[in-house]
Amino acid sequence: MRAMKSLIGDAVLAVLITLIGIVGTLGADHWTATAHRPIDGVGLVLVAATGLVLVLRRRQPVVTLLVAAALTSTYLLLGFTYGPILLALMIAVYTLARHRPPATSVPTAFAALVLLLVHIFTSATAVPGLLGVIPGSAWVVVPFAMGSVVRLQREAASRARAEVLRQRVDDERLRIAQEVHDVVGHGLAAIKMQADVALHVLPKKPEQAEVALEAISRTSSDALEELRATLALVRRTASQGPTPGLARLDDLRKRMSEAGVQVQLVTNGRPRELPAAVDLTGYRILQESLTNVLRHSGDKRAEATIDYATDALVITVTNPLTGSPGDSGGLGIPGMRRRVASLGGEFTAGPTGDGRFEVQARLPIEGHP
Template sequence: MTRARWAADVGVAALVVVLGLVEVWLPLESAMGEGSQAVSTLGIVAFAALLSQRRARPWMALAALLVWPVLGLAQGGRLQLLFFGQLVPVLVLVYSLARHAQGRLRWVAPLCGIAFVTTGDLFLPLLQEPSELIFHWAAVLLAFLTGHALRVSQERATREAVRAHEANASARERAVVAVAEERARIARELHDIVAHSVGMIVVQAGAAEQVVEEDPEFARRALSTIRTTGSSALAEMRRLVAMLRTPEAGVDFAPQPGIAALPDLVASAGESGLEVSLTTRGGGRRLPRGVELTAYRVVQEALTNVRLHSAATRADVLVDVGGDALTVQVTDGGPALPDDSPPGHGLVGMRERVALYGGTVTAEPSETGFTVRAVLPLEQV
């Protein structure tokens, strides 16, 4: 128990002593009977001393109810009857145990309090009026109900505070997860944009370097493609960065590419010298935007890998919109180029994208080259 609570309990006990002693020694009209003032003083102080343990040692505090019966037996029943020195401390004790005691003790307290006042009402001539019994019972029950109500209110407030704290912690955790997922998504977007565009630029630049003297016209077209690809990649990256900022007037929120943009992607790959055939089956069905973007990125990453890691001059792209799944397959004729560089993050990002929609990705050598196959489950939208 904290020092502040201990000081508060001692203060309550001291106040009980002061009120009781004033009632005995002033004396007040509420003091009745011919008992010894010294014995009353002893009873008041002893009861208050035990009452000071109302939160630290509640069972010891409950023993205070034995003080007056013991003194009464010792004095042969000759005791003063006190309102502030006897009844008020009993009410404070019942309230305190109902408010702070644990387990069964908080229910035992009112029963003991009622037993205490009932014993006095039955055996002390001055308290044998029915009105006295009713008043004492009502006062004890009121003290118990007040303590119990405050206890229930505090427990409810504590539960609400814990629930609010847990909800706040859960919200912070969800926010952290959302930020991490958004960062992963942005990383995938940047990788897809940069890897595709830079890969095409590298291929075009290499081809132009080899034929710049023999075929200036081809070199000019390659440089034009490099300029166009670089400008497109820069514009897409600017759009992505703009979406991360506070929306402002004039920011272009153009839709992300989908299956309808695949012919342009295939044509762009053809300009780099890679012949690509596109086959689409089951078209006309409306697909979720996220699934379409994922399919587009899978084809984009697979074609980028063909240009960077394969000597193939041709690739075949198949997009099959089935009843319950969208299948995307990119196959090249190989062979693979020797490459000692560490593996990139293209396939990892591809698998992460597809996994978000419950799909799978397989990437494995075929008879002559390499095949990337992604299957995305579909739901009717």
């Protein structure tokens, strides 16, 4: 379809340039005072042919220019006056420079220039020598320069679009990796802790091992459910499970409790519906922070505070600093920082002065869908 539109556009342009060429040549022949061969049928045929060949200008720019240059050179060698035939030649030169790389366009344009300048050294009416070459060359050099500039600008714009697309793909890959890390990492950490408990109590208290195994089953089911929902979102299909959000904090706290982490949850302000991006990010901050407590803290206790401010959601998670601070160079804290930064929020994570480790995220509510 696009090729057909281009061909139709070129055909219309070719007919228009041909009409302009014929009418303009008749006028130039009548009003030009310098000695020249009067225009006749041969001259008009050359003018018309030069204009009509432009119908192939984008499909075959090299052939179009060489044919237009040969016809124009013949026209001038026969002694006809300068006229609109040169307009068709300039369009052919411009098209070549616009649509072909220098490796092809430069030698073709040079050949066209040589053909065009032949009449200067053979015609008695042309300005001889360098005085004729300089203005004669402008008919090729100027449109070639214009076409080259447009081509370079288009190529630069294309590279910029490709770079933007590549950056978007990289960002999407990073987002997916972070989502999968948060879902799978949280689930596996809880499962590992519960499995360790089951192995420890199995010889002496098998009934407690059964409780731990049931918790492993529930945790793995929840993790699979979240993973399916995440992958469904990536595929842009309907989610197969509830979207993670602050409404599921009770489930999160229950899973952490079964894994051995006691979570004290405090809510300040009136809970309300949040933008989807803020709701999901808030949940992931809490999930990853508590998972880090499970993995790294020797004291399996944590306090989570959710503040519903007027213009922001503030989440704070603290725990006794009895293990390695943070997540040992993993994706956890850097991932949380990237999530918060993508929403224009503020994020801090580190030890406090009273022997605790604190993660705090401030997520602006306005401006998010």
